[in-house]
Amino acid sequence: MENIVQPKPYKISEVRHETDLEYTFRFDTDIKVNHGQFLMLSIPKIGEVPISVSDQGDGWLEFTIRKVGKVTNVIFEKVAGDVMFLRGPYGNGWPMDKFQGKHLIVIAGGTGVSPVRSTLNFCARNEGFVKDVSLICGFKGCNCILFKSDLEKWQNNFKHTWLCLDNEDKEGFCRGFVTNYIKELPLNEYEDNYEIIVVGPPVMMKYVGLELIKNGFSEEKIWMSFERKMSCGVGKCGHCRIDEYYVCTDGPVFPYKIAKNLVD
């Protein structure tokens, strides 16, 4: 019988430093992934952690990993040519068929930009897949800004872009939380033909949801991606369960009408 938790080795082809704490690893692999899915990555000394795919292309996948604590440091010593172990992909990913041909609104905060980056890059690379993209993207401060070259590209390619920093000023960035800019989204322009992606820390997602509803957006069109602790990724270990849902197999993407009721 197939061992569903069997990790397989893949070669790292590139390591990029996004910030002092966040590195992006590109792997050579033929694993096919839906935008917004995640894989289980084996980290020496730790075990396995779920990591969302932060970009993908023909024969490669990228993951952006944050350095937390001493023990994860081993992974940050990895260089191109080294091997690491993966299994997956798991979860449902974003409902891309629903997004097609519509105005896509993306509201992302901090490391929450990772699980939506492949979708944004896909939209940027495939003009016409969605009508246009409105992006509100926030980081804590200058040191936390991820995917700098992508941000520049998105700012040029997308119809509306707000890049914000919570408490710091920087050229090209507005100041304040992403929730502050929801009222600036041109609801009329979307003519009821839109879908919204929200991803970020739990508190941010909660308030973004409330602010969107307050500003007249429809709850049926909102999608949120959850990050929870997982040991297996395949509905066994129990850590990610909320109510009758398992974030690993039923999510990580949930429609807002389910997401808003999920109390951990």
Place this chain on the structure above:
Amino acid sequence: MNQDINIKTLQKNCFRQSKVPGVFLLQMRVPGGYVSAEMLEIVKHISETWGDGNFHFGTRQTFDVCGIKYQDVPAVNEYLEKYIKSVEEDVCGVDMDLIAGEKVGWNPKAGYPTIGARNITACIGNYHCVCGNVNTFELARKIEGIIFPSHYHIKINISGCPNDCNKAHLCDFGIIGVAEMEYHPDRCIGCGLCARTCEKGSTRVLTLNEETGKIEKDTCCCVGCGECARVCPASAWTRKEEKYYRVIIGGRTGRQTPRTGKMFLNWASEDVVLSVLKNWQNFSAWVMNYKPEYLHGGHLIDRAGYKKFKEIMLEGVKLNPECLVAEDIYWHETEYRSNFNVKPLSLHHTAGPQDKK
């Protein structure tokens, strides 16, 4: 009141002098501080018939009846027969005809024959307490016949666990129940609760190794409290079935040199504790030149010196393999008067047989 009373004789009979001439307090032994509640009827009868109608818990867990008049002592002693026979003979198996092992013969109508070996006190131990590692009063009952009746003084306190609620550290011979722990890593979920508990309430000997998810232990400093087993959700820590004891000697209160006792034995088996105690009469006799005097056990150790104490107390004792013995003891006393011990040689106490001189 004009009475001629030998208070020393009464004291040996367990009647204590009071402030009022001719009025005494009876101390009734309760080995391990634990007796059948029906004994309270006897206490009640004595108190209401000859005493002041009340009783006090003696500081050594005796039933103390106040207000007994000198002329009533014979009647009280006669009545005490059933209490002494029940508690000492039936429950503890004491041979009342022996005094310090010598056949003397006990008159059951004459009350307690000696006061020297004081009542053995104990906490409730594992009979009730969630922390207890041993059955304290059962041990007390086994010890009772070894030290009593005897004119040699010894105060023994038994505590069921190293929390030492019963102050084994403040008596001549303190006994503490310690648990040798076994760790079963296959049952350990790595929650670290034992390590946090050990840090908070014991000697901080456990650590959760984050890399293995298992517990590491500094066995040397483990006091054997058993708290790890008490808190473990998965029985990854268990006590060994065998019971072990720590023996603390030489603790005392007092006007001169109060001090906390020091560890004499660690991880001693029950057999070892009992056979060590069997040497107590010999040791006391030796120190005092075979003439009992009113002197507490800790002072006897001082006079003989720890090494002599150790030599006599371990005579013929077969130590269990786990048992550790203090090589030396460094006392730490409160000296109310500095240079208390520095005095003319002529005032020094002697120890051991003096007839050679």
Place this chain on the structure above:
Amino acid sequence: MSYRLTQNEADAVFAELLKKFDIYAPHRHVCAGRYSDDDIVKYDKVESLSDVEYKKKSDYPMKEVISPIQQALFYFTEDEYRESKVSSRPILIFARPCDINAQKIQARIYAGNGGFTDSYYERMKDRVKYILMDCEGGDDNCFCVSMHTNKTDNYSLAVKFHEDGSLFVKVKDQDFDNYFQEIKEIEFEPEFVNKNELKVTVPVIKDHETLNKLKAHPMWNEFNSRCISCGACTIACSTCTCFTTKDIIYGDNPEVGERRRIESSCQVDGYTTVAGGISYRKTAGEKMRFKMLHKFHDYKERFVDSDMCVGCGRCTARCPQFISITTTLDKMSKAIEEIEKGEV
């Protein structure tokens, strides 16, 4: 077919079975309890019938045989993760209906949930056959009848122990017929408990609004001061399945070692902590609420046909703080009533 076996006959049959099977049963560990001089009964591999503790309900559940507290999943090197091996010998487990029925619940998670089946669970489960143990109603924590887990037909043999060492056996699985040749047949059917001292009614939570109001109900605050979040209840639970994965490194090389699965508990700190330090249920009350609702609402909401509890009562028995799951369930029912009346 049923038989009456003398002690000698029973020992002989047991010895024969041992040649083919690994046999597990509740076993008494003297003085290994939480408190001094208390015993503990847990499942162990046994070598003779006298090793079987048939009177006292085991403190720990039968699930430990099939999904042990700790097991090796893989041995890894820099190049590969090699699956751990396990014996292929068949297993016989002495078990009562509650523990056997608990496996149905475990199986829904290990085998099938989310479209995945766990091979470590399957490889153990496939080796197992049950010897049903007579149960005379359990103890005062049992409520299997209320949970409809008091009966089972999932067994190969059924046994009733007698004080004199003799044994009644019913052979349900023909594979075992040949062990009982030349032994006197009798009439014997295993009896199932049909009444417990303790009865519970699982409340119905009729909609999501009620559920979220129940989550916010002050009833859970009680546990912030009472529950110490030790997880003893979930370790003792017949049905809980949660685990974590831990890589153990051999020596200095961080890339050579063993990947283990270790039982985990929703009650213990760190259960929800994600990289970056965010955790989701911090108070004892929240953790208790999560456990209770999983047992008596969420599981059934997902898998429909049962709650995630077999009424074995081990959680109550093992709780060092005397928190009773049935009393807590009653409090939940009362809170739901209040919610439905609009009082909270």
